Amino acid sequence: MALKLTSTIAVCGGKLLKLSHPSSSTGTNMDINLYLPKQYYNSAESAKLIPSLLYLSGLTCSPQNASEKAFWQIQADKYGFAVIFPDTSPRGEGVATDPEGSWDFGIGAGFYVNATEQPYSAHYNMYDYVHKELPQVLAEEFGSKVDFFDNISITGHSMGGFGALSGYLKNINRYKSCSAFAPIVNPSTVPWGQKAFKGYLGEDKRIWAEYDPSDLVKTVTNVNGDKILIHVGTSDPFLEKHLKPHLIEDAAKGTSWEGKIEVNIEDGFDHSYYFISSFVPQHAEFHAKHLGLI
Amino acid sequence: MALKLTSTIAVCGGKLLKLSHPSSSTGTNMDINLYLPKQYYNSAESAKLIPSLLYLSGLTCSPQNASEKAFWQIQADKYGFAVIFPDTSPRGEGVATDPEGSWDFGIGAGFYVNATEQPYSAHYNMYDYVHKELPQVLAEEFGSKVDFFDNISITGHSMGGFGALSGYLKNINRYKSCSAFAPIVNPSTVPWGQKAFKGYLGEDKRIWAEYDPSDLVKTVTNVNGDKILIHVGTSDPFLEKHLKPHLIEDAAKGTSWEGKIEVNIEDGFDHSYYFISSFVPQHAEFHAKHLGLI
Structure with missing residues (x-):
């Protein structure tokens, strides 16, 4: 197979595979x-x-950080979904x-876009990677038991x-639901x-x-009337300068997303995995509903 | 106060204080x-x-590792107990x-004993620190709402x-209950x-x-008929050489601890926080019962 299994780790009732x-x-x-x-x-x-x-994952992270600190596993067992933790950028010689x-x-900060500028366009194609290649590669090995295409949701941090x-x-008809922890909602600004x-x-x-969520809500129709779930903490050091979650609520006004973007501002929480892990249970329940597990 | 508060982090429904x-x-x-x-x-x-x-905590750890990766917080909220994460050794200049x-x-590996040998006896008094000084210091600041002496349990890893x-x-009448994750049960051997x-x-x-649990079960009477809860994984790389959990079960034979040391050997689990966090819910419930919370 294209996938190489480097480690199998027992966690909760399942296994974390390092691939x-x-x-x-x-x-x-x-x-x-x-x-x-x-x-x-x-x-x-x-x-x-x-x-x-x-x-x-967010800036600087590898697949390990959230696997170790976000505690999705116990929620994944509770409802019965797999969790995919890709890397945040290409890495290695020549990158x-x-x-x-x-x-x-740069490395650890690929921003999930397809780069068009030199020298980054040679390797930084994280949009194609996570939304197209990744599910294909995983389905080749695990597709007989796990759905990576039709019953999948998406979330992320920062x-x-x-x-x-x-x-x-x-990919409005692709993911069943979307949530975000302390996201950058309007990167262009x-x-x-x-x-x-x-x-x-x-x-x-x-x-x-074409990539900015606060532009996309104006051009993409919320065909199913879906809600997007967002949490961010008041003690997040990046709140005022980089996150500004109200910008996507403002952008959604007068669109099919108005009132559908639930931004929860949580008192005292910061930008760390302490924050993420605290709200993972709520996000897991949200996605489980949309994935038909509740 | 003797305690300096360096950070307050919102986690789950409570706060993690770095002191x-x-x-x-x-x-x-x-x-x-x-x-x-x-x-x-x-x-x-x-x-x-x-x-x-x-x-x-175990070898090499600071107070951060378990705080970030063991996920006691959600259990602490569920039952209503505080969790104390001390360091594993003295650190700093001259240590x-x-x-x-x-x-x-050495540093990160104080083994929770009072050193008698030079040069370690100058600073390595972790037994006195965790069992005597630590509760005093914490009680001075938090004792009006948290019990650090009479209603406290103890656990640890490796x-x-x-x-x-x-x-x-x-301290057989001190702690309400004891559990351990992948412990060294018979260090003398x-x-x-x-x-x-x-x-x-x-x-x-x-x-x-005087410190070895597999000796102590022979000299200390299990006055209350208490059970000790232990989990260890079959894929723990230290299982055969350093942990050997059967040695404490063997030592307990014919003593008041016979049948009271529950060693659960868990298939596929390793020595990491993936293992610890997987069994923290069971240990939390065990301690909550003994702390009168269930």
């Missing part, structure tokens, strides 16, 4: 963590397919990174919260997003708008 | 993480004191460590599992324990026996 594979999207080897819940091991091949949840060496662009919102809106978009996509803001 | 204080036991500054559950913030000063659980620089002795067993047995005991306590095996 890697050569990616045609990024031209690099990509690591994936995949949590298969207890239902995977208890169900027959012919049973109903197990739904999946795609979790996109360009931020010339200034900062942590908010940069990955942007990636979840953007990927959901750009905040420093993290502007740096990434300029670096990966160039100066043409029409291309930026 | 530090000058310790008279170790002669160093010691860090502590303290999780105060939602009941702490919802209860009046005059309400019943909130019980506490002392969690002793001697392993002359070979290895990770299983070296900290040894520390929990040893501390529980040496395994390499990790022998290295630590020789380094901290010298060659006299009578002193080793």
